[in-house]
Amino acid sequence: xxxxxxxxxxxxxxxxxxxxxxxxxxxxxxxxxxxxxxxxxxxxxxxxxxxxxxxxxxxxxxxxxxxxxxxxxxxxxxxxxxxxxxxxxxxxxxxxxxxxxxxxxxxxxxxxxxxxxxxxxxxxxxxxxxxxxxxxxxxxxxxxxxxxxxxxxxxxxxxxxxxxxxxxxxxxxxxxxxxxxxxxxxxxxxxxxxxxxxxxxxxxxxxxxxxxxxxxxxxxxxxxxxxxxxxxxxxxxxxxxxxxxxxxxxxxxxxxxxxxxxxxxxxxxxxxxxxxxxxxxxxxxxxxxxxxxxxxxxxxxxxxxxxxxxxxxxxxxxxxxxxxxxxxxxxxxxxxxxxxxxxxxxxxxxxxxxxxxxxxxxxxxxxxxxxxxxxxxxxxxxxxxxxxxxxxxxxxxxxxxxxxxxxxxxxxxxxxxxxxxxxxxxxxxxxxxxxxxxxxxxxxxxxxxxxxxxxxxxxxxxxxxxxxxxxxxxxxxxxxxxxxxxxxxxxxxxxxxxxxxxxxxxxxxxxxxxxxxxxxxxxxxxxxxxxxxxxxxxxxxxxxxxxxxxxxxxxxxxxxxxxxxxxxxxxxxxxx
Amino acid sequence: xxxxxxxxxxxxxxxxxxxxxxxxxxxxxxxxxxxxxxxxxxxxxxxxxxxxxxxxxxxxxxxxxxxxxxxxxxxxxxxxxxxxxxxxxxxxxxxxxxxxxxxxxxxxxxxxxxxxxxxxxxxxxxxxxxxxxxxxxxxxxxxxxxxxxxxxxxxxxxxxxxxxxxxxxxxxxxxxxxxxxxxxxxxxxxxxxxxxxxxxxxxxxxxxxxxxxxxxxxxxxxxxxxxxxxxxxxxxx
Numbered sequence: 092x093x094x095x096x097x098x099x100x101x102x103x104x105x106x107x108x109x110x111x112x113x114x115x116x117x118x119x120x121x122x123x124x125x126x127x128x129x130x131x132x133x134x135x136x137x138x139x140x141x142x143x144x145x146x147x148x149x150x151x152x153x154x155x156x157x158x159x160x161x162x163x164x165x166x167x168x169x170x171x172x173x174x175x176x177x178x179x180x181x182x183x184x185x186x187x188x189x190x191x192x193x194x195x196x197x198x199x200x201x202x203x204x205x206x207x208x209x210x211x212x213x214x215x216x217x218x219x220x221x222x223x224x225x226x227x228x229x230x231x232x233x234x235x236x237x238x239x240x241x242x243x244x245x246x247x248x249x250x251x252x253x254x255x256x257x258x259x260x261x262x263x264x265x266x267x268x269x270x271x272x273x274x275x276x277x278x279x280x281x282x283x284x285x286x287x288x289x290x291x292x293x294x295x296x297x298x299x300x301x302x303x304x305x306x307x308x309x310x311x312x313x314x315x316x317x318x319x320x321x322x323x324x325x326x327x328x329x330x331x332x333x334x335x336x337x338x339x340x341x342x343x344x345x346x347x348x349x350x351x352x353x354x355x356x357x358x359x360x361x362x363x364x365x366x367x368x369x370x371x372x373x374x375x376x377x378x379x380x381x382x383x384x385x386x387x388x389x390x391x392x393x394x395x396x397x398x399x400x401x402x403x404x405x406x407x408x409x410x411x412x413x414x415x416x417x418x419x420x421x422x423x424x425x426x427x428x429x430x431x432x433x434x435x436x437x438x439x440x441x442x443x444x445x446x447x448x449x450x451x452x453x454x455x456x457x458x459x460x461x462x463x464x465x466x467x468x469x470x471x472x473x474x475x476x477x478x479x480x481x482x483x484x485x486x487x488x489x490x491x492x493x494x495x496x497x498x499x500x501x502x503x504x505x506x507x508x509x510x511x512x513x514x515x516x517x518x519x520x521x522x523x524x525x526x527x528x529x530x531x532x533x534x535x536x537x538x539x540x541x542x543x544x545x546x547x548x549x550x551x552x553x554x555x556x557x558x559x560x561x562x563x564x565x566x567x568x569x570x571x572x573x574x575x576x577x578x579x580x581x582x583x584x585x586x587x588x589x590x591x592x593x594x595x596x597x598x599x600x601x602x603x604x605x606x607x608x609x610x611x612x613x614x615x616x617x618x619x620x621x622x623x624x625x626x627x628x629x630x631x632x633x634x635x636x637x638x639x640x641x642x643x644x645x646x647x648x649x650x651x652x653x654x655x656x657x658x659x660x661x662x663x664x665x666x667x
Numbered sequence: 668x669x670x671x672x673x674x675x676x677x678x679x680x681x682x683x684x685x686x687x688x689x690x691x692x693x694x695x696x697x698x699x700x701x702x703x704x705x706x707x708x709x710x711x712x713x714x715x716x717x718x719x720x721x722x723x724x725x726x727x728x729x730x731x732x733x734x735x736x737x738x739x740x741x742x743x744x745x746x747x748x749x750x751x752x753x754x755x756x757x758x759x760x761x762x763x764x765x766x767x768x769x770x771x772x773x774x775x776x777x778x779x780x781x782x783x784x785x786x787x788x789x790x791x792x793x794x795x796x797x798x799x800x801x802x803x804x805x806x807x808x809x810x811x812x813x814x815x816x817x818x819x820x821x822x823x824x825x826x827x828x829x830x831x832x833x834x835x836x837x838x839x840x841x842x843x844x845x846x847x848x849x850x851x852x853x854x855x856x857x858x859x860x861x862x863x864x865x866x867x868x869x870x871x872x873x874x875x876x877x878x879x880x881x882x883x884x885x886x887x888x889x890x891x892x893x894x895x896x897x898x899x900x901x902x903x904x
Contacts, residue, residue: 324700358703371700453733458705459765504710547762549703550755 122149123158125218126302126649127204128641130285130589130611133223133292133423135430136193140165140222141589143186143283143613144178145299145643146206152303152647154183158206160322161185163584164402165200165222168235168410173200175402176584177326180206184281186613187584197225197234199294201408207401208321214404218302221294221410225423227430232420235412237295253300254622256638256654263629263658266594266604273615273623273640276650280617282642286610286627289635289655292419298651299641320369328370328580330398332362332385335573340366341394345386350379351566352519355457355540355558357548359386375452378582382566384523384575396576429605429632436602438592457514457548458556462540467533474532476559479539486543487557489529496525500555503543513555514546518566523575527566528559537562588613591627606630610638617642633660702735706764709752715823716837720744720802720815721774724754728781729764730771742772744784746817747837749799766798787812789844789852801844805892807899810846813888815839845895848903860885863894870902877901 123146130141144163146155161180164172173195178185205217221237254274263269273282297305320327332344346368348358356375362368372381383396432438465483473479480487480498488499488508500513515522522528542556571577589611594604610627617623629636638654711718724741729751731737741754751764751772766786773781783803788796801812818840825832843855845866853866860878863885864871874894878884883894 369700453702453735455703456705456768459732459768460705460707545708547704547706547708547755547760550757552708552758552760 123155124149125204128283131287132294133290135225135227135426136191136195140189141611146183157321160326163204165202167200177581179583197229200224223292227427236415238411238413253650253652256652265631267629270626276617278619278644278646280642280644282615282640283613284615284640286638288607289637291422299649300651303649326372328372331366335393335395347384347386347521349382349521355516356455357457357521358455373453376580381578381580382520388574394574432603465539467536472533476528476531498525513557514553516558518564520566523572527569594628604630605632629658633658706762709761709763714837715834718747720746725774728773732770746815805895808848808903809895811895812844814842816842858891
């Protein structure tokens, strides 16, 4: 009996340990960390920031399969972000470029990279790094730098088990080919390599190894349990419906979404018990203006839609700044001159247009059935829509009661009128107010499409469909009602890739060829069986250039390697 | 025995508790953002005979024409109208789904494997496509489909509650569609040996040899499927 009791106790203890381990696993897996590698840390406005974004599982450090959308913003100290970018992630990785506008003031900027899952969990866990941007017209250069003891020397980032970077020589002439090689990695790896002129501007920074080792996994987002879902299928538009009088959120309110298109389109959702709604925005909505409206709002109520700003961070970046000591001014002035020369000679050929893969977007069409089409231009001009309905649309009835218009469709099968009115679209958008179409006459309407039978869309049933296509997109000129909202959906960053220009491609030998970024490859593949070769060319710009490689193996082991070369303007003997 | 039970219980507990939270999140994403079916209200007319391929509502998956899968919908295929009928569980209303919005659908739990239907346009030469739903029997360079057609074969008078009604009599009239390597569809009410061989004039002798060698005839649907599979494997591979 005693033996049996002991065994039982032992097995129970074993089970509790196992269950505890499982809970740790379950809570850790799914928590993400991000790292953003940039080609350089010092830029002049008008230049391009090339980046590679890693979204990794916090525990395994392997590429995360959860989030499919990444967010990057650039913000100056104490101010709102100046650039906001939405990035499509492919198995936790993305690379692209950001053009810095000429309107940016000189100073230190912070790049913040995150996913919605990370942001919803804890903003302290978002990745950030600092860069210096100098305005190319700024001659004073009185910008401030960060007062920090954690600035790293460029060459101090060689990490323990990192592969070495070797070059065929140490000193090169101008416009000379450089053959470089990244040593063997432990296993297959994706590596981003940049070769850039060493900058004397010191900034706090961490290599991928240190960053990933020091970044604490964010606890699983509390809001996920409150109904906030990870962006595993695409961008999610989150918002809430609130009563403007009481300030309370409204549960079970129906929110419609549509956008301008030649075809009626609709998506709807219902707010949860906290009054929060979520709408999945497929690529179809990329860069489009979104029209949101609350359906069937009681007449005596005043509800409104509030949408979450996916880039909004609760606190501004407030670093301790000190005046720059002037050591970096010479370098910045040189960089400004190089940008000026390249702009003058139109030598920005490093950028190659990279189109986003043409994926078939999921179209949220309202119907796929035959429709009755009417072109008002085929008939005598009519002044407004009620007149068109009377003369040309016998199945449509328009009534005016207490100053409000009501549109009805007589069912083509039953010849009855249903309580639930028809779905009315103007230029593809589900309209929140019938009066928006009342004033449209023959001269402003291009086409009217009519479905006279009861239509179902998910759980919604409409009496029929009236879809009006105007000649000059009238919906864009309408003012949304208080229960509606119009907002612009950010476009996915249409990145451009870096192309190393062969100096021989410049026909006129007198054309200056100055580069501070000699090479950027965000997706160098290491097979894990041997070294990986890459090559690039030096330019007419002499100086010390850093070769920096950062990556992560398929086993989730980050590595970083740095080397340098010297480009000398005395050795002008290019190798052909 | 007790130890085995304990260990079994231990593994069971672990496997239940080890479900990562994210998986729950992702499946929730799928369910929350599942695409909406579009269609129109369906009012069933009375017939003498069964107008459906499956008399009872069956759980089915649908591949929409935009490439999105919709899972677990209660469907019936109406062979008389050649339409897919959906039972909306939220209001128990029946809706005729827009044919153009559906690419494929699978009835589950009718046979040991899902029954696959797809939308095809057999009259490809026509300017106006006429889409039909067909059951997929086998697919390859040569494919065999069957349209589970139900046709009106007559009408009869019935006397109910003191009133006289005329109702149509309906019966299954399946129609076979053979898709040739040239992507042309051939329609047959019954597939016979001679008519089948005429579809492949160049391969006729080889097919006859194959039929003789494998002792296959055109007596049953399963045999015809075997013959087409064999032709795909031996001749058009």
